[in-house]
Amino acid sequence: MKIMVAIKRVVDYAVKIRVKPDKTGVVTQNVKMSMNPFCEIALEEALRIREAGLASEVVAVSMGSSHSVDTLRTGLAMGADRGIHVEYSASLYPLSVAKILRKLIEIEKPGLLILGKQAIDDDCNQTGQMIAGLLNWPQATFASKVVLDKEKQVATVDREVDDGIETVCLNLPAVITTDLRLNQPRYATLPNIMKAKSKPIKKFTPEELNVEIKSDLEIVQVTEPPKRKAGVIVSSVDELFDKLKHEANVI
């Protein structure tokens, strides 16, 4: 069985976000970019499944400008066997990403597609559910544990839901999206980074895949969130209690 993992290049989680003065977006020039943390978890899970002998190959897919190739190389250095880059320089919304993935899945025929549950830039949390819908595959979002049964061709998945953990069992092929506690992603070692340079990355464009990128969303503006007014530092529990009781009137 082959596993496909979709990965996204985003502003690094540790970067302080600055909104552009013209309100068209956030500053991404000269800002550190990394693989989306949830995508790292997705790739790590695929690698562990392959290492457990339950999958034969891990294919990493990324979409976007030519810079996405750097992110794919990171994925290859972590251990993915090969990469696919779909080059597109304008913004791609999850519906288009899902349509491109559908085409790649028709070509590659993986038994499992793993994605991060959301990207930390647009926080959409949509792509996995959408590709599952387009393919009519079963889905398990927000996974915190994945157990594959090769014989029965099923995946049993624990999902982090609002009031605890839900367990579902899916027939393969299926889509899984990863939550934080699924695993701890590995770091790419130097020898593996060197090895990754010779791993193949296949290139496509949306036109070559016959996917029409239509957009039904328009960004009107991006602004800074309202600032909270400065608070006070109190010196004792007595003062804190007094302020909460008589100034804020909350206790």
Place this chain on the structure above:
Amino acid sequence: GSTLVVVEHEGGVIKPPSLSALAAATCLPDPDSSVSVLLAGSGSSLHQAASHAASCHPSISKVLVADSDKLKNPLAEPWAKLVHLVQQSGGYSHIIAAANSFGKNVMPRVAALLDVSPITDVTGISDSNTFVRPIYAGNALCTVRYTGANPCILTIRSTSFPVPQKSVDSKSNEASISQVDLSTFDEDLSKSRYISQTSQDNERPDLGNARVVVTGGRALKSAENFKLIEEIAKRLGGAVGATRAAVDAGFVPNDLQVGQTGKIVAPELYMAFGVSGAIQHLAGMRDSKVIVAVNNDADAPIFQIADYGLVGDLFEVIPKLLEKLPEKK
């Protein structure tokens, strides 16, 4: 336009996040708008919940009930099929659900079946096609316009759409209740099966709706010490929350996590003990009315958004605070 609100119910009543979705539906500025409510499942609690839905807001004109064993669990596959089916006969301009683990799981799948882009985590409605939503963990707000075909699919952040107090005359304009025709609902359930759900039996109020939230971070050091947080919450009649670090360290279960990928809360009082204030945590609580932070590190980022900060050792501060808070009977 006409709006369909997809709701969850439990124990014969509509769940609070879904009530917020209903509140959001009534914010859509359309003079001719009508609101329909869709609920599903089976058994007597479904029908109780339908009556609750029919009388819970004066602008609801119709309640649609899908009575099927296939819909008794919150699986995305049959639910997405159901909403798709209801949209085909109803032709709604908007479909709204809460941006909780149910709505986020189901609604993008519905959108894919309908070939439209959904909009996640809406916190503000500017007009019937223009919405505000946080991006980058709430470090920026994005105003987005939907320009596609009907329906416009939204999940809304519950804390941004408070549920109005029930009006006295709500009984007088009770909505009609009708059954969804499921004769063409041929969803094959064999591909995905619901196994179980384990939830923490918590006596405290629900984290998402509590008036007071008391949160502990990794500085609590152990599950045993975390009981101090529970004790404060108990005396204030509040809910217990935790940072990602505290959950990862195993002090408390995952459903107590407050943050970008956990619960989003906006209580009247948020008290953070030993919480440093990582970006992803602030994303989950920055809209709280009054924020209190207690931390021994005066440089902790949490102090930048706290209304009241106290620099000190938790294990000295908490016992003193407990002395001042009366025990509830």
